[in-house]
Structure formats: C-alpha cells, structure tokens
Amino acid sequence: MKIKKRWLVLFLAPSVILFMLIYAAPLIMVFASSLTDWRLMSPGIHFTGFANYIRLFKDPDFYMALKNTLIWILIHCIAHVSLGVFLALILYKRPWGWKAIRTVYMVPNIISNAAIGMIFVNVFNPRFGVLNSLIRLLGFGDINKNWLMDAATAFPSVTMTWFLFAGYTTIIVLAQALSIDESMLEAARVDGASNFQIDRLIMLPLLKKIIGTTMVMAASYMLQMFDLIYVTTNGGPGKMTTNLPLLLYGVYRSEYNYAYANTIGVCIIVVGLFSMTLINRSFKVNEADY
Amino acid sequence: MRTFKHLKTVEKLGFVAKYVFLLGCVCTALFPLVWVFMSSFKTNAEILSNGISLPSRFSFDGYTQALKISPILQYFFNSVVITSITTVVNVFFLAMAAYIFARYQFRGKNILYLLLSLSLVIPMTALLHPVYMTINALHLANKKSGLVLVYTALNLPMSLLILRGTFQSIPRSMEEAAVMDGAGFVRVFFQIMLPMAKSGLASAGVLTFLNCWNEFTFALVLTSSQSARTLPLSLSYFTSQFSFNYTAMFAAIVIAIIPSIVVFALFQEQIVRSLTAGAIKE
Incomplete structure (x- = not known):
C-alpha cells in the first residue's frame, strides 16, 4: 500500500522522539560521562579515561553490590521461576478452584512494591511483627530480633519480600500450558503415562521456551530491583543488602559523583546483556518470543 | 467419575500434598495483607502487646487519622x-x-x-x-x-x-x-x-x-x-510520618493498596490476558 510521506513521518515521529529523549540520549550520556570526572560541584568536566573504571574495580562496595545482584538474579531465575512453573504445572490440569488460586496468588504482584515493602517492614518488626509474634506464640521465648537490620538475617529477610510471589511467572507459564493441544496429552494418557511422566516428558519440553522467557524477565527484574530494598533496608546494615541500582543511587544522591554513578550504570547494562545472552543461549529463546 | 475414596494410597497422598501446596501459595499471598488489614483496626496498645491478636473492636479511627497525618x-x-x-x-x-x-x-x-x-x-x-x-x-x-x-x-x-x-x-x-x-x-x-x-x-x-x-x-x-x-x-514516608501511631500507619497502607485490589478484582480477566500478551504468541 502507498502512503504519503508526511503521514509516515507524522505517525512515527512521537515514538522516535520519545526513544531519542529517554533511551538514546541517556544511553550515550551514560557511556560518555563514565569517562569523565563530572560531579555536582566540580568546576568543569574533564576527560579522565578509565579512571572511574579503575576506581570501580578497587571499590569493595562495588564488589558487595555486584555479588548481591548476581546472587539475587540466580535465586530469582532458578528458585523463584521453579516455584512459578511448579504451580503452573498443577493449575493447568484445572483442579478444583484453580482460577481462584491463580487470581489470589497474583494479588501481591499487582500491588506496588513500595506497599509490599512497607508490609514487610511491619512483618519483620522486632516488637509487633508477625514473625516475632508467631515465634513467641509457639513458645520459643521472648524474641526481639530485628530481622531486617540484623547482619545475620538481613539478606534472607529482604529476599523473602519478593521470593515467594511468583504469580507473574505462574500466569505466563499457565497461559502457555493451557494453549497446548489437549489431544496430545490424552494420547500419552491412553498409552499409560502417569501425570508425572506427562509433566516431565511432554509439558516441560514444550514449555522450555516460555520458561526461558520468564527467566529473562526474572533476571531483568532482579537486575533493576530498587524499591523493595530501598523501602525495607535501604541497602543496610552496612552495605550488606546493597545491589547495583542502590549503589548507583547512593553515589548519585549522596556523593553527587555523576560520572562514577554512570560508571556503575554502564556496569548494570553489561551485567544485563551478559545474563540475557546466557539465558537466551541456554533456552534458545528467540527474539520473536518476547 | 472416580472419587477421593477410590484413589490408591499413593494417589491420596499426592492429592493431599497438592492441596497443601496450593493452600500454602494462597496463604503466602494473602496472610500479610490480611494481617495488615486486621491491624489497621487495632489500637496502638493492642498492636504493641500482641502482634497477631484480633482487634477487640472495629473502629475507623486509624483511617481518619491516616488521612489527616499523611x-x-x-x-x-x-x-x-x-x-x-x-x-x-x-x-x-x-x-x-x-x-x-x-x-x-x-x-x-x-x-x-x-x-x-x-x-x-x-x-x-x-x-x-x-x-x-x-x-x-x-x-x-x-x-x-x-x-x-x-x-x-x-x-x-x-x-x-x-x-x-x-x-x-x-x-x-x-x-x-x-x-x-x-x-x-x-x-x-x-x-x-x-x-x-x-x-x-x-x-x-x-x-x-x-x-x-x-x-x-x-x-x-x-x-x-x-x-x-x-x-x-x-508509602516510603510512612515510617517517619506516623512515627509511633501504628494504627494509622496500617490504615494508610490499606488505603494505598485498596485501589489496586479493587481494580484487579473488577478487571482480573483482562489484566491476566494483558500480562501474558507480551510474553506469549498465540
């Protein structure tokens, strides 16, 4: 079909301008400024080569943040996604109440992370939190543990604010599982395959791609996790629960060291590309599946 | 149609395990919310004396205070x-x-x-x-x-x-x-x-x-x-805004999450379809 050039330009322009402003220009800025000494109070901006990267590789906070980010990505991609897939494999057989269970399990994913964070600040509260109250009720003594601020429990406690809520993974895998041709499963059943065999030998291979997709989503979500940590521990105690976005925010908002903050930004992008490629390779998720 | 009675022991166990797991998922999702909701009706003293007790009376004081403070x-x-x-x-x-x-x-x-x-x-x-x-x-x-x-x-x-x-x-x-x-x-x-x-x-x-x-x-x-x-x-200001008025803080959290839950309850089919639309090709 033919189209007048002005319509073509007019229809594409808003999206292209948005892309330039919010993606392209900032992306160039983040790479370029990581090679400078740009700060809030600096008299000028000078090219400093890889000085920021050298500082990065000597910064113990950076290693802590990188380690936490990678561990959380790994936990999310493996354990969290497995939980969602496991639930989807139960629900696609349409047991009693499956729709209601799917809906209810989805609720924590619909509420904002800030709210979930505030809820868990209270759940883990040393005085009246659910956890300590339950422990007291069960008779394990008068416990006053501050779960989110205690060095021994902060990391697992923060992890619990997102780990169990796999509703998003569940509905995506479930939607794919429900779209699989029933007759194929029926044939296997007639041949005497048990439910477990059907799940393991037929369903999982058929769901491999979509599981890969949910893993990419999980990795990207964890790479950018900010709100839940900010609201609950703000990266503490010390830097124990800091990840890369929180480190970036800290450098940007308390040190006002823009160049160094953007160096951490480049690092987030690199970790992102690396983990996406890895997952895509191992699950053969092609681009058309996103 | 086979009923529960006619299943083999192993199948019975599997059936029970399945529903225990499903119940676990439902509780994980709902318990924190129900607890916050319940706490928003308790007085400060009740909250501090026992975190998981039921409210002794239903009052919306927390809600009116929350709207005043924040x-x-x-x-x-x-x-x-x-x-x-x-x-x-x-x-x-x-x-x-x-x-x-x-x-x-x-x-x-x-x-x-x-x-x-x-x-x-x-x-x-x-x-x-x-x-x-x-x-x-x-x-x-x-x-x-x-x-x-x-x-x-x-x-x-x-x-x-x-x-x-x-x-x-x-x-x-x-x-x-x-x-x-x-x-x-x-x-x-x-x-x-x-x-x-x-x-x-x-x-x-x-x-x-x-x-x-x-x-x-x-x-x-x-x-x-x-x-x-x-x-x-x-939400991130609640801790400092409400300092020790826990009833009002719980009420404020409820106020903040109610719109999402109502909208989700009303449009859940459309929302679930939308959330899967980007990931799945039909």
Missing part, C-alpha cells in the same frame, strides 16, 4: 492524573507507530524497528542520572508532565511489540475495501484500524497503567515536592 489523597490524585495521561498518550502514539511498522515499507524500516525494540533490554535504572538530566533540561523536573514523559517512554517497547502484532493480525482486505470507497489514510486508521485493534490497545493500556501506577525509582529521582509525588512514594 497527604495520601494528594499523592493518590497525582498518581491518577499521571497514570491515566500516560496510558492514553502511550497507547495512542505507539498505535500510530505500530500501524506503520505493521503495514508499510520504507527505507531504514528494519533498523528503526530493531532500535526501538532494543529498548526492551536496556535496564532503565542504569540511566537514572542521564534521564534526570534530560528531564531537567526540558524544565520538567518535579512536574507531573516530566513523569508522564518518562513513563510513556518506559512502556514504549512493550506497547510497540503488542500493537504491531495486533495490527499484523488484522486482514488487509478491511483497509483495501475502505480505500476503494475513497477513505484516506487518516480515516482508515481512526475509523477502521483502531476499532479493530481493540484487544491489543486494551492489553498495551493495562500493562502501561500497571507499570506506571507501581513505578517507584524514577518517581523518587524526578520529583522533590508533594505536587508531583505519586502514591508508591508516599
């Missing part, structure tokens, strides 16, 4: 304005672009599409400072319009993907018939294509709405006063 309604209003404008603008602009990509050929089309969809893999939190600089340069920092601009862009790749797919699935004969009747390009788009792409527009709209409504990081960086701050941000 400007939660102002934040709520900001969120409604920002989210609705973003959703409309995003879906409209991206529908225009997606239609061109779905139907017309032009030089550089593939590269342009690749570039736009590549934005899906850029971790946006890496760009906090440059995005702030851009918004500041446009004099939109600490304004609702600044957040609208950023949020419209954040949902660009997903909406483009969904809407292009929707337009591609509409048969070409529809437009061709209209063109034969003398309808111009703009009329074809507005009167034929947009109405036919309703499902895609709804999916892209719901996704954009949810993402904006819950967005935190950019709201934190791009706003500095009450006039532009959104509901998720207001």
Whole structure:
C-alpha cells in the first residue's frame, strides 16, 4: 500500500522522539560521562579515561553490590521461576478452584512494591511483627530480633519480600500450558503415562521456551530491583543488602559523583546483556518470543 | 467419575500434598495483607502487646487519622492524573507507530524497528542520572508532565511489540475495501484500524497503567515536592510520618493498596490476558 510521506513521518515521529529523549540520549550520556570526572560541584568536566573504571574495580562496595545482584538474579531465575512453573504445572490440569488460586496468588504482584515493602517492614518488626509474634506464640521465648537490620538475617529477610510471589511467572507459564493441544496429552494418557511422566516428558519440553522467557524477565527484574530494598533496608546494615541500582543511587544522591554513578550504570547494562545472552543461549529463546 | 475414596494410597497422598501446596501459595499471598488489614483496626496498645491478636473492636479511627497525618489523597490524585495521561498518550502514539511498522515499507524500516525494540533490554535504572538530566533540561523536573514523559517512554517497547502484532493480525482486505470507497489514510486508521485493534490497545493500556501506577525509582529521582509525588512514594514516608501511631500507619497502607485490589478484582480477566500478551504468541 502507498502512503504519503508526511503521514509516515507524522505517525512515527512521537515514538522516535520519545526513544531519542529517554533511551538514546541517556544511553550515550551514560557511556560518555563514565569517562569523565563530572560531579555536582566540580568546576568543569574533564576527560579522565578509565579512571572511574579503575576506581570501580578497587571499590569493595562495588564488589558487595555486584555479588548481591548476581546472587539475587540466580535465586530469582532458578528458585523463584521453579516455584512459578511448579504451580503452573498443577493449575493447568484445572483442579478444583484453580482460577481462584491463580487470581489470589497474583494479588501481591499487582500491588506496588513500595506497599509490599512497607508490609514487610511491619512483618519483620522486632516488637509487633508477625514473625516475632508467631515465634513467641509457639513458645520459643521472648524474641526481639530485628530481622531486617540484623547482619545475620538481613539478606534472607529482604529476599523473602519478593521470593515467594511468583504469580507473574505462574500466569505466563499457565497461559502457555493451557494453549497446548489437549489431544496430545490424552494420547500419552491412553498409552499409560502417569501425570508425572506427562509433566516431565511432554509439558516441560514444550514449555522450555516460555520458561526461558520468564527467566529473562526474572533476571531483568532482579537486575533493576530498587524499591523493595530501598523501602525495607535501604541497602543496610552496612552495605550488606546493597545491589547495583542502590549503589548507583547512593553515589548519585549522596556523593553527587555523576560520572562514577554512570560508571556503575554502564556496569548494570553489561551485567544485563551478559545474563540475557546466557539465558537466551541456554533456552534458545528467540527474539520473536518476547 | 472416580472419587477421593477410590484413589490408591499413593494417589491420596499426592492429592493431599497438592492441596497443601496450593493452600500454602494462597496463604503466602494473602496472610500479610490480611494481617495488615486486621491491624489497621487495632489500637496502638493492642498492636504493641500482641502482634497477631484480633482487634477487640472495629473502629475507623486509624483511617481518619491516616488521612489527616499523611497527604495520601494528594499523592493518590497525582498518581491518577499521571497514570491515566500516560496510558492514553502511550497507547495512542505507539498505535500510530505500530500501524506503520505493521503495514508499510520504507527505507531504514528494519533498523528503526530493531532500535526501538532494543529498548526492551536496556535496564532503565542504569540511566537514572542521564534521564534526570534530560528531564531537567526540558524544565520538567518535579512536574507531573516530566513523569508522564518518562513513563510513556518506559512502556514504549512493550506497547510497540503488542500493537504491531495486533495490527499484523488484522486482514488487509478491511483497509483495501475502505480505500476503494475513497477513505484516506487518516480515516482508515481512526475509523477502521483502531476499532479493530481493540484487544491489543486494551492489553498495551493495562500493562502501561500497571507499570506506571507501581513505578517507584524514577518517581523518587524526578520529583522533590508533594505536587508531583505519586502514591508508591508516599508509602516510603510512612515510617517517619506516623512515627509511633501504628494504627494509622496500617490504615494508610490499606488505603494505598485498596485501589489496586479493587481494580484487579473488577478487571482480573483482562489484566491476566494483558500480562501474558507480551510474553506469549498465540
């Protein structure tokens, strides 16, 4: 079909301008400024080569943040996604109440992370939190543990604010599982395959791609996790629960060291590309599946 | 039909284990919410003496206090304005672009599409400072319009993907018939294509709405006063605002999450369909 050039330009322009402003220009800025000494109070901006990267590789906070980010990505991609897939494999057989269970399990994913964070600040509260109250009720003594601020429990406690809520993974895998041709499963059943065999030998291979997709989503979500940590521990105690976005925010908002903050930004992008490629390779998720 | 009684022991165990697991999932999702809801009716003394006791009486004192202490309604209003404008603008602009990509050929089309969809893999939190600089340069920092601009862009790749797919699935004969009747390009788009792409527009709209409504990081960086701050941000101030008035704090959390739950309850089928639309090809 033919189209007048002005319509073509007019229809594409808003999206292209948005892309330039919010993606392209900032992306160039983040790479370029990581090679400078740009700060809030600096008299000028000078090219400093890889000085920021050298500082990065000597910064113990950076290693802590990188380690936490990678561990959380790994936990999310493996354990969290497995939980969602496991639930989807139960629900696609349409047991009693499956729709209601799917809906209810989805609720924590619909509420904002800030709210979930505030809820868990209270759940883990040393005085009246659910956890300590339950422990007291069960008779394990008068416990006053501050779960989110205690060095021994902060990391697992923060992890619990997102780990169990796999509703998003569940509905995506479930939607794919429900779209699989029933007759194929029926044939296997007639041949005497048990439910477990059907799940393991037929369903999982058929769901491999979509599981890969949910893993990419999980990795990207964890790479950018900010709100839940900010609201609950703000990266503490010390830097124990800091990840890369929180480190970036800290450098940007308390040190006002823009160049160094953007160096951490480049690092987030690199970790992102690396983990996406890895997952895509191992699950053969092609681009058309996103 | 076989009933529970006729199952073998192993199958019975499996059946029980399955429902224990399902019950566990439901409790995980609901228990924290129910606890917060329950606590919002307890007095401060009741909360402090036993965290998991039931409220002795139902009073809405916490709610009236919460609304007095925290400007939660102002934040709520900001969120409604920002989210609705973003959703409309995003879906409209991206529908225009997606239609061109779905139907017309032009030089550089593939590269342009690749570039736009590549934005899906850029971790946006890496760009906090440059995005702030851009918004500041446009004099939109600490304004609702600044957040609208950023949020419209954040949902660009997903909406483009969904809407292009929707337009591609509409048969070409529809437009061709209209063109034969003398309808111009703009009329074809507005009167034929947009109405036919309703499902895609709804999916892209719901996704954009949810993402904006819950967005935190950019709201934190791009706003500095009450006039532009959104509901998720207001939650992060609760600890200091309510200091030791726990009843009011629990009530404030309930007020902040009720809209999401009501909307989800009303439109759950559409929301579930939208959330899977980007990930699954039918």
